[in-house]
Amino acid sequence: MQLKKVLLAMSMATGVFAAQTALAGEDITLEFVVWNYSLDTIQDNIKIFEAKNPGIKVNLTDYTWTDYQDSLILRFRSNTQTDVIYGGQDWLPAWASAGFVAPLNDIAPPDELSALSDDIAGFALSDMTVDDELYGLPYYADTISFIYNKKILDDAGIAVPRTWEEVTAASLKLQASGMERPFVYELNQELPNFFDAFVAQSYGRGAELFDADQNAVFADPENGAYKQLEWLADAYSQGLIQPETHESKIIPAMNTGNHAFTVVYNYVLAALNNSATQPLAGQFALALMPGAENSTLGFSKFYAVTAKTAADPERAEAAWKFINFMAGGDYTIAKRWAVEKGLGFGQLPLYDDSDVIEAWGKWVDVSTLNQQAATAKAGVWTEWGGVWSAYFRPLLAKAMVGEATVDEVMQEGAQRWNELKEQFANR
Amino acid sequence: MWTIKRFPLLWLLPALLPVLLMTLYPIGHALWTSLHRVMILFPGEPFVGLDNYKRVMASSYFYDALKNSLVFTFFAAPSVVVIGVLVALFLQRRFFGSQIVRSVVLLPWVLPGAISAVLWIWVFHPSFGVLNAILRSLNIIDRSIPWLISPQLAPISVTIAHVWTQIPFAVILTMAALSTINSETLDAAALDCRSSFKRFRYVLFPEIRSMIVVLLVYNSLIAFTGYDLVYAMTSGGPGTATTLLSFQIWRESFSMYDFGAGSAVAFIVVLISATLIIAITRALPSDLFGGDEP
Numbered sequence: 001m002q003l004k005k006v007l008l009a010m011s012m013a014t015g016v017f018a019a020q021t022a023l024a025g026e027d028i029t030l031e032f033v034v035w036n037y038s039l040d041t042i043q044d045n046i047k048i049f050e051a052k053n054p055g056i057k058v059n060l061t062d063y064t065w066t067d068y069q070d071s072l073i074l075r076f077r078s079n080t081q082t083d084v085i086y087g088g089q090d091w092l093p094a095w096a097s098a099g100f101v102a103p104l105n106d107i108a109p110p111d112e113l114s115a116l117s118d119d120i121a122g123f124a125l126s127d128m129t130v131d132d133e134l135y136g137l138p139y140y141a142d143t144i145s146f147i148y149n150k151k152i153l154d155d156a157g158i159a160v161p162r163t164w165e166e167v168t169a170a171s172l173k174l175q176a177s178g179m180e181r182p183f184v185y186e187l188n189q190e191l192p193n194f195f196d197a198f199v200a201q202s203y204g205r206g207a208e209l210f211d212a213d214q215n216a217v218f219a220d221p222e223n224g225a226y227k228q229l230e231w232l233a234d235a236y237s238q239g240l241i242q243p244e245t246h247e248s249k250i251i252p253a254m255n256t257g258n259h260a261f262t263v264v265y266n267y268v269l270a271a272l273n274n275s276a277t278q279p280l281a282g283q284f285a286l287a288l289m290p291g292a293e294n295s296t297l298g299f300s301k302f303y304a305v306t307a308k309t310a311a312d313p314e315r316a317e318a319a320w321k322f323i324n325f326m327a328g329g330d331y332t333i334a335k336r337w338a339v340e341k342g343l344g345f346g347q348l349p350l351y352d353d354s355d356v357i358e359a360w361g362k363w364v365d366v367s368t369l370n371q372q373a374a375t376a377k378a379g380v381w382t383e384w385g386g387v388w389s390a391y392f393r394p395l396l397a398k399a400m401v402g403e404a405t406v407d408e409v410m411q412e413g414a415q416r417w418n419e420l421k422e423q424f425a426n427r
Numbered sequence: 428m429w430t431i432k433r434f435p436l437l438w439l440l441p442a443l444l445p446v447l448l449m450t451l452y453p454i455g456h457a458l459w460t461s462l463h464r465v466m467i468l469f470p471g472e473p474f475v476g477l478d479n480y481k482r483v484m485a486s487s488y489f490y491d492a493l494k495n496s497l498v499f500t501f502f503a504a505p506s507v508v509v510i511g512v513l514v515a516l517f518l519q520r521r522f523f524g525s526q527i528v529r530s531v532v533l534l535p536w537v538l539p540g541a542i543s544a545v546l547w548i549w550v551f552h553p554s555f556g557v558l559n560a561i562l563r564s565l566n567i568i569d570r571s572i573p574w575l576i577s578p579q580l581a582p583i584s585v586t587i588a589h590v591w592t593q594i595p596f597a598v599i600l601t602m603a604a605l606s607t608i609n610s611e612t613l614d615a616a617a618l619d620c621r622s623s624f625k626r627f628r629y630v631l632f633p634e635i636r637s638m639i640v641v642l643l644v645y646n647s648l649i650a651f652t653g654y655d656l657v658y659a660m661t662s663g664g665p666g667t668a669t670t671l672l673s674f675q676i677w678r679e680s681f682s683m684y685d686f687g688a689g690s691a692v693a694f695i696v697v698l699i700s701a702t703l704i705i706a707i708t709r710a711l712p713s714d715l716f717g718g719d720e721p
Contacts, residue, residue, distance in 0.1 A: 066662075070681030073467065094684070098467050180570055187576070190662040190682070242553065243576045243665070253554055383468060390682030394488070398666030401578050412487075427469055 028318045029057040030083040033072065036062040038341060045333050049325045056318045066190060076100045083319050087136050087304035089127035090192050093383045096130040102310035103133035107320040116328045123298035123378040124346030136302030137327035138346030140337055142265050143298045143376045144200035146290055147272070151283045152260045160287045164231045167261060167290055171240040174260055183235060184250050184259040187243035189397040195389045196297055196379070197263050198396060201228045203377055204291030210380045214421060216414035229399055229406045236400050255280045266369065270342025273363035286364050288372055298376030300346050303327050384420035391416050461690035468684055479691035483679065489692065491667040492675040496651055499586060499671060504646040506590045508639060511597025516627070518598065519605055536595035540655030547588040548660055551575050578668035581661050585669050588656050593649060597642050604638035605631070644707050651700055672696045
C-alpha cells in the first residue's frame with residue numbers, strides 16, 4: 001500500500017514536470033564554441049543578444065588556444081552538438097572540404113550577406129572565402145607587427161630598425177650593454193601563429209612562399225623566406241632571442257625592460273601599453289615590419305556555422321541571428337572588441353569610427369598602423385595547408401634552435417608541401 | 428539450480444563486459460584504424476594494410492621520437508627507482524615529524540601532470556624561473572640558463588620533472604616491501620653489520636629486489652609512454668628535442684588529421700613496450716619471484 005502511494009506520487013510529479021516543460025515553450029539553445037580570450041566580454045555580449053532575441057539561448061564552451069583545433073576536430077567527429085564556432089583562416093579550407101562548416105549563404109538572406117561582404121577588408125574577406133563561398137563574418141582581423149620598446153632604443157641611441165640586419169645590429173649593441181636577449185619571440189611549434197609570424201616576417205622581406213600555381217618556392221636560398229629563417233637561426237645562435245611559449249608571457253617579459261623587440265599580434269601591443277596592469281605601459285610602439293617591402297601578414301578569425309546546424313532550418317535561423325549580431329548589424333560588437341581590447345577588425349566602416357580612433361590612439365600610432373595594414377597581405381591557405389603547417393612548424397623550430405640546417409628544413413618542408421598538394425589533387 | 432559453481436562465465440560477465448568494452452574494443456578499433464586510411468580530409472576509410480606503418484617509420488619525426496623515448500626511459504626509470512628506494516629507506520627511520528614528511532613526499536603524486544608541468548615551468552623558466560634566480564643570487568651564474576629552450580637542456584628538465592612526479596609511488600611500494608621484512612632479521616643485521624651499505628646490500632636488497640624489479644618495469648612503461656609533461660612543458664620542442672612517441676601519436680592524429688598514422692605509432696609503441704618488458708623480465712634471475720623451497 002505504501003509502495004503504491006509512492007509510485008502514484010512519483011507519476012504525478014513526472015506529469016507536472018512534463019507539462020511545465022511543454023508550457024515553457026521551446027527555446028533554442030545554440031552551442032557556441034570559442035577559444036578562451038576575454039570570456040567575460042563574450043558572456044556579456046551573449047546576454048545582450050539573448051535579451052534582444054527571446055527564445056534563443058546561447059551556451060558557451062571554451063577551450064584554450066593550444067587545444068582549440070583538436071577539440072573542435074573531436075567535437076566534429078563525435079557529432080557533439082556545435083552550432084557557431086570561432087574559425088581560423090588556416091583551418092577553413094580543410095574544414096570546408098571535410099564538410100564541418102557551411103557557407104553563410106546556406107543560412108543568411110542573400111541581400112543581407114552581400115551588404116555585409118561589401119564592408120569587409122580585402123585580406124579578411126579572402127581568409128573567409130573558399131571556392132568563392134563566404135564561410136564567416138569577422139570576429140577580428142589583424143596584422144602581425146614588429147613591436148619595440150621606444151625608451152630602450154632612445155636611451156641606447158638606436159634608430160628604429162627598418163631591416164632585419166638593422167635589428168641584428170641593434171640587438172648586438174643592446175646585448176653588449178648588458179641586455180641578455182633583446183628579442184623575445186613566441187616559439188611554440190604547436191601553435192599556428194608560430195608559422196604565421198614567420199610568414200609575416202617573410203612578407204616584410206617581400207618574399208612569397210608559394211607561386212601562382214601553389215607550388216612551394218621557399219626552398220630557394222635566394223627566397224626571402226629562406227633568408228628570414230637564416231636570420232632567425234643566426235639570431236638564436238648568437239643568444240639574441242628569448243623564446244616564450246605564448247604571447248601572454250611576452251607581455252610580462254617585455255614589461256621587465258629586459259627585451260627590446262618582439263613580433264606579435266597588434267592586440268598584444270594594446271595589452272603591453274595597458275597602464276592599468278603593466279609597469280612599462282606607454283613605452284611600446286609599432287614599427288613597420290623590417291624588410292625591403294615592410295609588408296606583413298593580414299588575417300582574419302571569424303564566426304562560422306557548422307554544416308549540421310545549417311541543415312536544420314530552425315537552428316540555422318537562430319545561428320544567423322547570432323552571427324549577424326556578433327559580426328554584422330551596425331558592428332556594435334566588433335567595435336566593442338576594438339575599443340575595449342584593441343582587437344583589430346575586418347569591418348571597413350570601423351576604420352573611420354571616432355571612438356575606435358580615439359581608443360586606439362592611446363596605445364598605438366594610428367597612422368603607422370594604417371600604413372602597415374595597407375601593405376598587409378593574406379596568406380596562402382589550402383585544404384592541406386593546416387596539415388602541412390603542423391608538419392612544417394617543428395622543422396622551423398629545429399632550424400631556429402640549430403638542430404637542423406635551414407637548407408634541410410626548407411627542402412623537407414617544400415617536398416612535403418608538394419607531396420600533399422599532389423595527394424589532395426588525386427583524392 | 429542457479430549456483431555460482433554452475434555457469435561461472437555468466438556470473439563473471441557483469442564485471443567482464445565493462446572491462447571488455449573499455450579495453451578490448453578501443454584497442455581493436457585502434458588496430459583497425461592503423462590498417463586503414465583514416466584522414467578526416469579524405470573521403471572513406473579504405474584498407475591500406477601496413478602503409479600507415481611504413482609511412483610513419485619513414486618519417487624523421489618518428490626516429491627522433493623513438494630515440495628520445497628510449498633515452499628518456501633509460502635515464503628516468505632507474506632514477507625513479509633509485510631515488511624512491513633511498514627516500515623509502517630514509518622514511519623507515521623514526522624522527523620528529525616523520526609522519527608529516529611522509530605525507531609531503533606523496534604530494535607530487537597527487538598533482539595532475541598538467542599542474543606539475545606548470546609548476547616546473549616556473550622552476551625552469553629562463554627569465555622568471557626560481558632555479559635561475561637562486562643560481563644568480565648565489566653568483567653561480569651571471570647569465571640565465573635556457574633550461575627549457577636549449578635542445579640539450581630541455582630533455583634534462585623534462586626528465587627531472589617526470590622523476591619528481593613518479594618518486595612517491597616508488598616510495599610507497601618500497602616502504603610496503605620493507606615493512607614485510609621480519610624485524611628480527613633487521614635487528615640481527617644491525618648487530619652483525621655496522622655498515623649501512625652492506626646491510627642494505629646483503630640483507631635488505633635481497634628482500635625487496637622483486638619489488639624493485641616491478642618498479643623498474645612499471646616506471647619504464649610510464650616513462651616510455653609519457654605524454655602530459657611533455658605536452659604542457661615544451662610541446663615536444665624546441666624542435667623535436669623533447670618529442671616522445673606518445674606526443675607524436677597526438678601530433679599525427681590531431682595536428683596532421685591522420686588518425687591512421689597516429690594509431691600506427693600507437694601500436695608501434697605497444698610492440699616496443701612489450702619488447703622492453705620481455706627483455707627486462709628475461710634478464711632477471713629465474714628465482715626472483717619464487718619463495719624458498721621447504
